[in-house]
Amino acid sequence: MSIYIIGSSAIIKKTESAQGIRDEILQSFSFTDEVQYVDFVPARHLRRMSSILKNSSASSQMALIDSGVEMPDGIIVGTGLGCLQDTENFLKNVWNSNEELLSPTNFIQSTHNTVAGQIALILGCTGYNTTYSNRGLSFEKALMDGKLLLSESGEKKILVGGADEHTASLEKALDDMGCSFEDNKLNEGSVFMLLSSTPNENSTEIAGFATADKLGKLERQFEEILSGSGISAENIDLVLTGGPDKDFESFHALIPKGISFFNFKPITGEFFTASSAGVFLANQILRKQIMPSADSPKPEKIKNVLVLNHCLNTDYSLYLLRI
Amino acid sequence: MDDLKLNLKKDIIESLNLVGITPENIKDDQPLFDSDLGLDSIDALELIVLLEKNYGVKISNPEEGKDVFHSVNSMANFVEEKRS
Amino acid sequence: MGQRSFISGMGIISAIGNDVESNLSSLISKQSGIENPKLLGTQHKDFLCGEVKLSNDQLAQELDADPTHSRTLLLGMKAALETIDNANLSKEYLESTLFFNGTSVGGMDKSEWAYKGLTDGTTNKFAREFNTHDCGEITRLIASQIGLNSNVYALSTACSSAANAILLAGRFIRAGIADRIIAGGSDALSVFTLNGFNSLRILDPDWCKPFDANRNGLNLGEGAAYLLIESERSLAKRSAEPIAELVGFGNANDAYHQTASSPEGKGATKAITKAIESLSTELNIDYVNTHGTGTVNNDESESNALKKVFGPNSPPYSSTKAYTGHALASAGSLEAVFSILSIKNQTVFPALNVSKPMDILPNLVLEPEKKKLRQVLSNSFGFGGNCTSLIFQSV
Numbered sequence: 001m002s003i004y005i006i007g008s009s010a011i012i013k014k015t016e017s018a019q020g021i022r023d024e025i026l027q028s029f030s031f032t033d034e035v036q037y038v039d040f041v042p043a044r045h046l047r048r049m050s051s052i053l054k055n056s057s058a059s060s061q062m063a064l065i066d067s068g069v070e071m072p073d074g075i076i077v078g079t080g081l082g083c084l085q086d087t088e089n090f091l092k093n094v095w096n097s098n099e100e101l102l103s104p105t106n107f108i109q110s111t112h113n114t115v116a117g118q119i120a121l122i123l124g125c126t127g128y129n130t131t132y133s134n135r136g137l138s139f140e141k142a143l144m145d146g147k148l149l150l151s152e153s154g155e156k157k158i159l160v161g162g163a164d165e166h167t168a169s170l171e172k173a174l175d176d177m178g179c180s181f182e183d184n185k186l187n188e189g190s191v192f193m194l195l196s197s198t199p200n201e202n203s204t205e206i207a208g209f210a211t212a213d214k215l216g217k218l219e220r221q222f223e224e225i226l227s228g229s230g231i232s233a234e235n236i237d238l239v240l241t242g243g244p245d246k247d248f249e250s251f252h253a254l255i256p257k258g259i260s261f262f263n264f265k266p267i268t269g270e271f272f273t274a275s276s277a278g279v280f281l282a283n284q285i286l287r288k289q290i291m292p293s294a295d296s297p298k299p300e301k302i303k304n305v306l307v308l309n310h311c312l313n314t315d316y317s318l319y320l321l322r323i
Numbered sequence: 324m325d326d327l328k329l330n331l332k333k334d335i336i337e338s339l340n341l342v343g344i345t346p347e348n349i350k351d352d353q354p355l356f357d358s359d360l361g362l363d364s365i366d367a368l369e370l371i372v373l374l375e376k377n378y379g380v381k382i383s384n385p386e387e388g389k390d391v392f393h394s395v396n397s398m399a400n401f402v403e404e405k406r407s
Numbered sequence: 408m409g410q411r412s413f414i415s416g417m418g419i420i421s422a423i424g425n426d427v428e429s430n431l432s433s434l435i436s437k438q439s440g441i442e443n444p445k446l447l448g449t450q451h452k453d454f455l456c457g458e459v460k461l462s463n464d465q466l467a468q469e470l471d472a473d474p475t476h477s478r479t480l481l482l483g484m485k486a487a488l489e490t491i492d493n494a495n496l497s498k499e500y501l502e503s504t505l506f507f508n509g510t511s512v513g514g515m516d517k518s519e520w521a522y523k524g525l526t527d528g529t530t531n532k533f534a535r536e537f538n539t540h541d542c543g544e545i546t547r548l549i550a551s552q553i554g555l556n557s558n559v560y561a562l563s564t565a566c567s568s569a570a571n572a573i574l575l576a577g578r579f580i581r582a583g584i585a586d587r588i589i590a591g592g593s594d595a596l597s598v599f600t601l602n603g604f605n606s607l608r609i610l611d612p613d614w615c616k617p618f619d620a621n622r623n624g625l626n627l628g629e630g631a632a633y634l635l636i637e638s639e640r641s642l643a644k645r646s647a648e649p650i651a652e653l654v655g656f657g658n659a660n661d662a663y664h665q666t667a668s669s670p671e672g673k674g675a676t677k678a679i680t681k682a683i684e685s686l687s688t689e690l691n692i693d694y695v696n697t698h699g700t701g702t703v704n705n706d707e708s709e710s711n712a713l714k715k716v717f718g719p720n721s722p723p724y725s726s727t728k729a730y731t732g733h734a735l736a737s738a739g740s741l742e743a744v745f746s747i748l749s750i751k752n753q754t755v756f757p758a759l760n761v762s763k764p765m766d767i768l769p770n771l772v773l774e775p776e777k778k779k780l781r782q783v784l785s786n787s788f789g790f791g792g793n794c795t796s797l798i799f800q801s802v
Binding site: 075082088090091094095102103107108121125127129131132134138141176177178213 | 449450451511513519522523525526527533534537538540541542543544546547557558559560561562563564565571575578579582584598599602603604605606607658659660661662663664665666673674677789790791792793
């Protein structure tokens, strides 16, 4: 069964490293220092919100506006670490005050499903609602559920998203764990897409997606997705990667020479659900028919875009998008 | 009493993160809930913590809070009462 | 119509017992596990909790595992291993059995102390604790310690997490995507959650009394429980016998408030209705294992929802949370096990500590009683408006 992205939006914090990217493509993203959050969230809720809640509340609505659909039938969110800032603030207060006189707001907003719950509250959406927290594959699990939901219910419109936030403690913790952010700087973002089983004039198709704990395992799944879509590797017009070339070396051997590879992490930065930003970028490239890099040759028509991502060299995902 | 009310207003603004509101914007007798300030039940819980933390007065259950938090006046009266 | 979902095994550890048999025995003998916490390192020892009676050292010893593991991980391993044993699931089937786990705290029971060290400057590094902080990693570790498939699903929807894991399993089986899934949840008590719920002022300072007219809040609990949910063709392949069937499930959102439920129980009504509509068989709900936390808000909301769905002759109902406490993410799977035990033993379990039942619904069960039970409805409602209902049927 095909699934189509009929509307999407991505809000990310601007990174300093986005270079060599065509402006029309870069401007597909919304940036945290430019979004007018009050347009999407009443001030009385906004004043309490951490960045993950602000970003996801806004980007979910922006995706709906993009699709022309007012109310989704379901909301599914993937988040690697959930509402981390509120969790940390509450914990800090717990220890500093010796477990006395604690402010409830941080706790209320600390559960992982606050993102999906807040979106439902703002929209008044009483449909299916759930949250996955699977580290670097959180968005993929949400997408899998969304795909299943579409197959069960036919004509429905499902809002699926990935969101994570950045805190100083997170940076330190990941550093302690030996994770390197030399190539992909830690960042935060929220990406939402409205999925449907029927296309519209603006939609792009997710022809297939797969996950694995090793890059090698993705290769077999790549072949299956290609054959399931009736195309071969030379029909791919662009490969978007969530990391530098060395992270995806074996795929360079699978993709015919001359097909451009473009690393999206300098734009999006790294967060556990950053693969959603790569999918968003593929979606925008296909809609606008503009290659991301000013240098890369443009095919006559950009039809098939492959997205490859990894998180901390262990959570690998692959997507084939097409129009 | 005036000092107490001013301090209460400052504390309310800070603890509830009422962006763009100053003490001058909050009238002493203005209903805090069901008004332009947009306070809700979560704010009520925050105000209970605020009173205990900053003023040493305890509200034993959230129901009692409904009358106490009606306005800055009622909050100030409650604090004065408990202190004496 | 799709493949049917059968339950062929289960496992549980809670405040009222370390395995299925001891939980059943406590339910029938009205033995609550709620008392002052002995193991949790909190200042608030006065708050009654449904603490599992084994320490981490004891759990680790039994499991031959590392005692410095997160308690959520240890509880999860214990219950998952019992599920496998209970189902006679032999080793050759483990790697192809999926694992769907609901957890809200993940490894917070460990990482909160590491954050303490960061806050008061006594620790500079907390890599290990942070590495198992998140829901995803705890879920992956339970699966890898037990030998289950590594493509795990970790769900985190607060108090409905485990129920949603079971619901997801039912959908996967129905769609033919998978044939064998261990689904449920695990949550350990933590200083974080105890203080969090206290800040919301919804903890009962005494023993909770769900559905009592004078109820005063909830007692927290902890635990883990799983069901092995299997397709007919997998059962046949293994020559295994089912103990119950998952015949209906529904998920909806209340969209009313971040933590409170709508007084009229809109989300709950919708979830229960969706579960009933999903039935591929006749509606025969004979008993409801409610979410029933004991808060003024939930019990009113849920009662109104049940009345809306079933009318004046609502089925007998009770909450088992006065036995176990509210075990948060794992509550839905603890209660799934209790629902199946009800069906297996054709017995309804009583609400405890009730002096004056609420007057919205009739038929609050106050004593354990043998009853013909065809289907049992199990509800789980969480923060963020998440509402999930499951319907189990006898086989």
